[in-house]
Amino acid sequence: MRVGGFRRRKPRLLSVVVPVYNVAEYVADSLHSILHQPLREVCAIEVVVVDDGSTDGSAEIVKEVAAKDPRVTLITQPNSGVSIARHTGIEATTGDLLTFVDPDDILPRDAWSSMVKSLRRTGSDFAVGSAERLTVVNGEERRYVTPLMRRNHTRTRLRCRIEDAPLMLADVFVWNKIFQRAFWTDNDITFPERTRYQDQVALTQAFLAAKTFDVLTDVVYDWRVRSDQSSATQKRAQVANLIERIDTKRQTVELVAGSGSGKLMRTLRTEILPIDMWEHFRAAVIPTTEDPDRYWSLLRDAVHEFWYDAGVPFEETTVPRGQRLMAWLVWQDRRDALADLITMIDEQGPGRAIEAFATREELPVGL
Template identity: 40%
Template sequence: MKWPAKHAARRRGRREPMLGVVVPAYGVEHWLPEALDSLLSSSHRALDVVVVDDGSPDASGEIAEEYAARDDRVRVVHTDNGGLGAARNVGTALVRGDYLAFLDSDDVVPAAAYATLVGELERSGSDFATGSILRWEAPPPAGAGLHEPPWMHRLHRPAREGITAREHPEILGDVFAWNKVFRRSFWDGAGLAWPEGVRYEDQPTTTRAYLAGRFDVLPAVVYHWRIRTDGTSITQQRSSLQDLADRWETKRLSLAAVREYDDPSVSAVFLDRVLAGDLHRYFTGIPGCDDAWWELLVAGVLELWGERSLVHSGLPPVHRLVGWLVEQDRRSDAAAVMAWFARLDGPAPQEERDGVRLLGVPLEVLDPTGVDPDALAIRAHERA
């Protein structure tokens, strides 16, 4: 679909539009050079790069200054440590450009990525564009190497232009800040900013962007997301109480924005498929968790899904069952199911009862008496 551009496309021969890129840096001296090298090698040459040294305890600030001395497209600002959201906001206030992007300082941007995203926006006139990503893990057998997550592949195909959240509500599951380019006038006009003092700050802001504008969805890979294994990245700290509290807060903020949007179909998809999508990562922490973490897990699940239940969500079958057990505050049963599932080499066994496929959880793991049949059901398109 061709959406009439609010902003006339630039005529051939005019200057290359300026792209402002904000690069927060904290404790990334090992990865920052590769990130900045990839950025400055971009085929889109008109860049204004602001590196925000967020009170980094290592040499990240000095490395950034070395790049600024060699390339006049790079500027560095040094701040007290305020966290990722605050660093992004500082950089956004300083960076110049017709368009705005964010690069995390331990990742890599492919050479053609920004040219692809900016070129699409110049042609379409949309408010922002988002592309697919590759997860950059350790090579097998320790990791999966460089690969496109299947859910990102699905969300970004087919290509779409000038659409709204109503037309593709599942795209709200692409919560990342860094695989997008925003028209700067849209960013400012919509009053967008990153939450500060909380982790997982991407989702509330990208959710508001999807709800506020028209956007393009591209199948092109525009970002390489490094999955660190040294224990220092935010996504490796899910077992902490503060991590879970932050996750609930950002989910709460995102859901509030969707409810304010007031479209029942978007709300249903968001609650069942988007907001629930990462809960399985927390359910793996149930065996061995402490009392306070469990109580917070139960409270958050009941707050967000208590009126509907996770049995209706898009979680895989075993995690829907565990979600129901969490709702019922059945800690020992939830822990037993997750420990059993972790020991399996493949999909969970299944059984058929009265023509309905159900999870075949052994009786010594979970007595099905008193369990909602919907919590055990396997849908027609699913493996266990």
């Protein structure tokens, strides 16, 4: 294909970075799904696996795979966190294109072709596809697409700008994208260290830095929900988890504020920052929450900082009504009332519970 008088050649090499830490149960399947991808749009792949001080034999499994397939390179390092592991991997890559896979996930049969083909056509800085969450319940595999992922990927949008699609800031995952490697390195895209939510900051940087990106409807990633409850997103009741989430949101707000776009900031506060807060609202009132008084104080301060003090009351967000009501009770410092509401929702369902709660409360507009 000719663009600007030049024919875009087939990319020579796609680099795949895989950070590994104690995933012996999953890593062989993950690498198998990578190594068996069809190479219709690239000449070759290199897979850089960075073992971040695993103690469960993960590195040995990767060594066995690497011994059979020279495309796999294993780098070992003392445990330093996934961000540093990814940075180590990026520095070791040599490809024209760059992508990431988490070692407890798997790729669908043809994950990359549509994204690479789109980049060859448009010359955009990166391409992003949809993802399905994969769970196994009683031995039965179940798949679903999250509501925001579905909204963002209902139609193909080529040479897109973040101002034209601000909700894409909610696509905070690094693994459903392929980047021009030069774009990544030239813009110094960085994963914050020692946090479980590093993707949001790096991807916010990428969306803000991109001249254009391509949004595709294809499912390009299978996001496994681990049954062992070890995933970061399954540990909301820990104080450290809440602190890291708050820090990530704060860094994201600072990045978007630096863009000077009121449209992006409004979308961030009303549609993106609130997405996962309901899990922390629930965690704040369960018996197993770590240091509940401190957890509550941190949560209430965060609700003030990101919404009410910023002039965007949580009632103006687009999350479901029950979640807006939970946030309002946190803002009002009413922990017992929040616990009552959550119990009512669990027993009666959100609709009936909220109506019953509203009969005894004078709720603000928006609730």
